[in-house]
Amino acid sequence: MSDKKIPDEALRAPLEALSRQDPDVAKAYIECGLPPTRSQDAGFNGLVGMIISQQVSVQSAKAILGRLLEQVGEITPENILALDDDGMKAAGLSRPKQRYTRALAEDVLSARLQLERLSEMADDDVIDHLIQAKGIGRWTCEVYLLFALKRPDVMPAADLALQEAMKHLKGLENRPTPKEMYELSESWRPFRSAGARFLWHYYRHAGIA
CATH class of the missing domain: 1.10.1670.40 (Endonuclease Iii, domain 2)
Known part of the structure; x- marks a missing residue:
């Protein structure tokens, strides 16, 4: 962000x-x-950034995201799942956020979450779809709507x-x-x-x- x-x-x-x-x-x-x-970036990359930003300052979130990028090169579901616990810890992700980012990656790869469809959905439908993911609550959904999807x-x-x-x-x-x-x-x-x-x-x- x-x-x-x-x-x-x-x-x-x-x-x-x-x-x-x-x-x-x-x-x-x-x-x-x-x-x-x-x-805020849309898609998987943006949602990972929002998970990272939960309950930390903007500056801390930027630092963690920067270290994560150093670890994986590009934030994709495949790269997140390939990163081991030590790599996640080195980037600064807490254990819950490690679980949430991996669960999100699995949900995207399995098509349980279809992020490419979100731009076509009504606001409430976006929330209902995203909130299925572990670690994503209403706050994250609403911030994603506001910044990533630019809903008014x-x-x-x-x-x-x-x-x-x-x-x-x-x-x-x-x-x-x-x-x-x-x-x-x-x-x-x-x-x-x-x-x-x-x-x-x-x-x-x-x-x-």
Whole structure:
């Protein structure tokens, strides 16, 4: 996953639309501006990157992914299954993440997961398909929809940084639950992906992190 410090102009129109309907977004948008560009590879390579990024910082995930690439050359199901435990450990993958990446590789090679079909599926169908894989929960599915498939109306409501950002944005006493995140962002449809991107940006820019 790349996170360049270049403003993402594709977010300008949806964030301006959100600003017109949500005064809290409008105020924060004036303060923080556009989020930086950020992208994620689709397919097996992208999902491995998302498994690696679970519960670690962006910097740590990049370092682990870089070491994994040094081990395998190219992240493919075949190369992942050929890498032994020592190689996985040297790359920095925890034992659970070793199991998850291998299980994902097996699912792809057996066609239990058909990643090439995801771009044709509705958002809920993508989630239902991916969540079959070991180690892939709703958060990973929603982040994959948002960054890899570039779907416009996704809110990864279980993300703790988004919850904390929403708490500050809305002046809440407590961090909202995933259910409350969906409720609070309901009025942001059909631009919830832009709203989520902005909340991550706000989380870093406003010193909440």
